[in-house]
Amino acid sequence: MLFLQVLINGILLGGVYGCAAMGFSVIWGVMNLINLAHGSMIILGAYITYIVNTTTGLDPFLTIPISGLVLFLLGFVVQKYLINLVIGGSVFMTLILTFGLDLVLINTNLFLFTADLRSITPWYSGLGWQIETLRIPFTRLGVFVFSLTLTLILFLFMNRTKLGNAIKATSFDKDAAGLVGVDILKVYAITFGIGAGMAGMTGSLISMIYSFSPVLGDTFTMKSFVIVVLGGLGSIPGAIMGGLILGIAENFASVLLEPGYKDAISFILLVVILVLRPRGILGKQFFAEVKE
Amino acid sequence: MASSRNVDIPQQPEQKRILSVHRLGSGYKPLQVLWDIEFSLEEGEWLALLGTNGAGKSTLLNTIAGLIKPFCGEIVYQESEISALPVHERVRLGIALVPEGRRLFAGMTVRENLMMGAFTQNDDGKIAGQLQRVFDLFPVLKEREKQIVGTLSGGERQMCAIGRALMSQPILLLVDEMSLGLGPVVVDGLLETMTAIKQEGVTLIVVEQDVNTALIYADRGYVLREGKIVKNGDAKQLLEDPAIQKDYLGYWKGVEKNNK
Amino acid sequence: MREKVVGLVVCVAAGIFLACCPFFLNLYWLRNLTNIFMFAILTQAVNIIAGYTGYPAFGNVVFFGLGAYSTGVLMVKFHIPFAITILIGITVCLFFTLFFGIPVLRLKGHYFAIATLGLNEATRAIVDNLSDLTGGGMGLSLPLPTGDVGANNRFFYFMMYGTMMLSITVTYLISKSRFGYGCRSIRSDEEGAESMGIDTTRYKTMAWMISAALTGIAGSIYAYWMSYIEPSAVFDMTIAIKSFVMFLLGGAGTVIGPILGAFFIELISTFAWSYLLNYHIGALGLIIILVVIYMPRGFIYFLQERLSLRMFANSINEKRI
Numbered sequence: 001m002l003f004l005q006v007l008i009n010g011i012l013l014g015g016v017y018g019c020a021a022m023g024f025s026v027i028w029g030v031m032n033l034i035n036l037a038h039g040s041m042i043i044l045g046a047y048i049t050y051i052v053n054t055t056t057g058l059d060p061f062l063t064i065p066i067s068g069l070v071l072f073l074l075g076f077v078v079q080k081y082l083i084n085l086v087i088g089g090s091v092f093m094t095l096i097l098t099f100g101l102d103l104v105l106i107n108t109n110l111f112l113f114t115a116d117l118r119s120i121t122p123w124y125s126g127l128g129w130q131i132e133t134l135r136i137p138f139t140r141l142g143v144f145v146f147s148l149t150l151t152l153i154l155f156l157f158m159n160r161t162k163l164g165n166a167i168k169a170t171s172f173d174k175d176a177a178g179l180v181g182v183d184i185l186k187v188y189a190i191t192f193g194i195g196a197g198m199a200g201m202t203g204s205l206i207s208m209i210y211s212f213s214p215v216l217g218d219t220f221t222m223k224s225f226v227i228v229v230l231g232g233l234g235s236i237p238g239a240i241m242g243g244l245i246l247g248i249a250e251n252f253a254s255v256l257l258e259p260g261y262k263d264a265i266s267f268i269l270l271v272v273i274l275v276l277r278p279r280g281i282l283g284k285q286f287f288a289e290v291k292e
Numbered sequence: 293m294a295s296s297r298n299v300d301i302p303q304q305p306e307q308k309r310i311l312s313v314h315r316l317g318s319g320y321k322p323l324q325v326l327w328d329i330e331f332s333l334e335e336g337e338w339l340a341l342l343g344t345n346g347a348g349k350s351t352l353l354n355t356i357a358g359l360i361k362p363f364c365g366e367i368v369y370q371e372s373e374i375s376a377l378p379v380h381e382r383v384r385l386g387i388a389l390v391p392e393g394r395r396l397f398a399g400m401t402v403r404e405n406l407m408m409g410a411f412t413q414n415d416d417g418k419i420a421g422q423l424q425r426v427f428d429l430f431p432v433l434k435e436r437e438k439q440i441v442g443t444l445s446g447g448e449r450q451m452c453a454i455g456r457a458l459m460s461q462p463i464l465l466l467v468d469e470m471s472l473g474l475g476p477v478v479v480d481g482l483l484e485t486m487t488a489i490k491q492e493g494v495t496l497i498v499v500e501q502d503v504n505t506a507l508i509y510a511d512r513g514y515v516l517r518e519g520k521i522v523k524n525g526d527a528k529q530l531l532e533d534p535a536i537q538k539d540y541l542g543y544w545k546g547v548e549k550n551n552k
Numbered sequence: 553m554r555e556k557v558v559g560l561v562v563c564v565a566a567g568i569f570l571a572c573c574p575f576f577l578n579l580y581w582l583r584n585l586t587n588i589f590m591f592a593i594l595t596q597a598v599n600i601i602a603g604y605t606g607y608p609a610f611g612n613v614v615f616f617g618l619g620a621y622s623t624g625v626l627m628v629k630f631h632i633p634f635a636i637t638i639l640i641g642i643t644v645c646l647f648f649t650l651f652f653g654i655p656v657l658r659l660k661g662h663y664f665a666i667a668t669l670g671l672n673e674a675t676r677a678i679v680d681n682l683s684d685l686t687g688g689g690m691g692l693s694l695p696l697p698t699g700d701v702g703a704n705n706r707f708f709y710f711m712m713y714g715t716m717m718l719s720i721t722v723t724y725l726i727s728k729s730r731f732g733y734g735c736r737s738i739r740s741d742e743e744g745a746e747s748m749g750i751d752t753t754r755y756k757t758m759a760w761m762i763s764a765a766l767t768g769i770a771g772s773i774y775a776y777w778m779s780y781i782e783p784s785a786v787f788d789m790t791i792a793i794k795s796f797v798m799f800l801l802g803g804a805g806t807v808i809g810p811i812l813g814a815f816f817i818e819l820i821s822t823f824a825w826s827y828l829l830n831y832h833i834g835a836l837g838l839i840i841i842l843v844v845i846y847m848p849r850g851f852i853y854f855l856q857e858r859l860s861l862r863m864f865a866n867s868i869n870e871k872r873i
Contacts, residue, residue: 036793082841082845085845091662092608092800096797097841097844099840104837104838107833110833226666229662229666263673274666275659
């Protein structure tokens with residue numbers, strides 16, 4: 001039974017992890033941009049939910065569109081007027097740029113919200129399903145379901161809409177996309193906005209299961225990194241898979257090994273998988289290979 | 293070799309000047325590849341752009357299409373100067389490029405690639421009609437409609453690339469190195485198709501290494517060498533031109549003898 | 553040519569100046585400079601594996617931690633003299649590189665980068681959990697070299713300074729040697745290098761070993777200097793990212809670039825911390841953003857192109873990492 005409980009915990013967590021990695025993966029896959037500010041955007045989303053929830057009492061799940069929209073606009077503007085200036089350059093230069101951006105975001109969050117740990121406890125926090133010794137908290141279940149829903153919406157968007165196809169095409173070959181009439185710079189801005197929006201919405205979800213503070217964003221960036229490499233760059237199903245693997249592995253690690261290994265397990269796992277199968281678990285590249 | 297700079301071809305009253313290029317210089321900063329390019333094109337003409345590797349043919353097409361910003365000079369398309377326009381805007385004006393290497397969207401199917409070609413079009417009915425016309429021109433694409441383009445042969449991929457460009461309803465179609473890597477039968481088939489496209493009123497600039505074949509189908513030809521236009525004229529005349537024959541066609545008539 | 557001489561003179565003058573600093577600067581500035589030297593070493597080490605060989609080792613800080621804990625554990629538990637612990641620390645780093653290097657160096661680009669991060673995190677967790685040996689999360693307290701604060705500071709100043717000079721010399725020698733040439737060919741085109749008969753595995757591993765050793769020395773000195781270490785402080789991701797940023801901003805694949813990058817970022821960091829306490833993080837972020845936009849190829853290339861100064865710049869080809 002314990003095994004099952006740990007597995008379920010892992011799956012519930014994995015869904016959120018996958019959702020967290022989604023935006024990161026799309027931005028990287030389409031724009032060849034490693035967004036080190038990703039974690040801080042997640043945290044910002046969490047704060048938005050916190051503010052709305054504490055001032056208006058609105059249920060945190062309902063704040064998701066708000067954080068999504070705010071972060072989308074933020075991402076769009078940042079990309080259009082800042083990142084576009086260096087987008088042609090090397091991956092690692094854009095990486096430093098987003099690192100600088102991350103520092104600015106962290107400072108902004110510290111300034112606005114202080115370093116205190118916050119958390120959100122809706123009225124149904126402690127409640128859950130009890131099936132014999134198995135416990136499935138409602139909040140975690142809700143978060144999991146929403147994560148998958150967001151993922152599905154993103155997947156449908158990328159594959160069924162004209163704009164989504166334009167984004168996909170850009171990731172395959174940006175010059176060719178331009179040649180069929182796609183405005184690349186606009187696609188980049190929208191893509192980054194989508195990535196930021198996904199991060200923000202994931203932040204709203206995370207705010208309900210974790211306590212958060214401005215400096216905790218980096219962990220999520222790193223985990224997203226790991227998930228993307230595990231699941232294959234730019235692949236949405238891959239991100240979910242990678243997230244599930246990570247979530248399950250972390251939960252089992254904290255039970256089987258010393259608790260201190262919980263975070264390390266993600267990396268140990270990563271190193272092992274990379275050495276055995278360098279293209280990640282799904283291998284198949286849905287989007288273009290990372291350009292150097 | 294007598295070099296003739298471009299002299300304005302006298303315009304027929306009904307014919308529209310689609311494109312004229314003045315003193316164009318272009319390249320890949322800081323390397324300048326094209327120098328002082330000057331030519332013009334009437335509606336419905338098929339222009340062959342010739343020259344050896346590295347002469348600048350692809351650079352010229354890429355500059356007209358907008359992938360490269362020129363260093364200097366003018367590109368006038370349908371009476372507007374377009375050298376400052378970004379790529380995607382030029383597509384909307386009716387310029388379409390089939391780039392070197394085809395540059396298809398690797399992970400997408402034939403149909404998806406073709407539909408992406410229609411990105412600038414809004415009329416669903418017209419799009420469907422154009423798709424049908426592409427399938428009529430290239431029946432094999434219809435057969436392979438649902439296949440990922442990576443699984444297609446070279447010739448099929450070239451057809452897909454041309455088809456994709458056609459989906460944007462181009463007025464001016466630029467084709468770069470169509471025959472690269474393709475067998476002669478396939479190339480002939482493609483060129484016949486291009487003739488059909490031309491008959492629908494599309495203006496063509498075709499870059500080709502195979503000078504002989506290119507000049508057989510084209511109306512006019514321009515020869516580039518080291519980034520400059522060194523010869524131009526009617527395609528038939530160029531075929532007969534002894535200098536062209538010697539340099540590009542590998543044979544000569546008359547008393548010139550090779551002493552090497 | 554004249555520019556090269558000017559550059560050389562400036563560097564030598566700077567070197568002599570820094571060597572004399574302990575005789576007139578106060579403790580605060582000595583500590584700051586010592587810190588900058590340390591980052592210079594780390595950045596230069598990253599330069600060797602990433603700048604010259606083209607393998608972006610994000611997690612190079614693992615060797616910093618290994619060096620620090622080698623010194624810490626050996627001095628505290630086994631009472632081994634400091635100098636010996638440095639040598640043992642280097643040996644530990646070398647073995648680590650040999651053991652993990654071979655499999656991990658088979659990865660490329662961002663996969664390699666993330667794998668090295670993974671190594672760092674995994675090592676940190678293991679060190680943390682071996683608390684009997686390492687003190688775990690409680691940390692490790694090392695003895696002080698002498699009772700005199702001033703003398704101690706000068707000692708560590710010169711230790712870091714000397715190691716920084718060593719790293720510059722090593723990099724210079726690499727840049728002029730056949731080994732360096734081989735590394736650079738790996739960076740440009742690894743398959744091409746292989747087909748030319750260069751044993752890329754051997755070269756990559758050696759480059760990483762050199763990088764690891766230098767980083768390890770810095771870690772050993774750090775441990776003795778701070779007198780207290782804990783796993784999260786020495787296997788610190790922030791140090792990793794910071795040194796990588798310094799490396800990229802300074803100018804990859806040059807001899808002096810990383811040093812400049814380290815000075816630049818760390819000085820700004822320090823100023824921001826003292827004058828803008830609440831905003832120092834954001835200020836650093838803004839500076840980084842501005843530098844990336846206006847000096848996208850790094851400080852040294854910026855100087856080269858804009859001011860026509862060549863300071864030991866081995867301009868490799870245009871290929872970016």
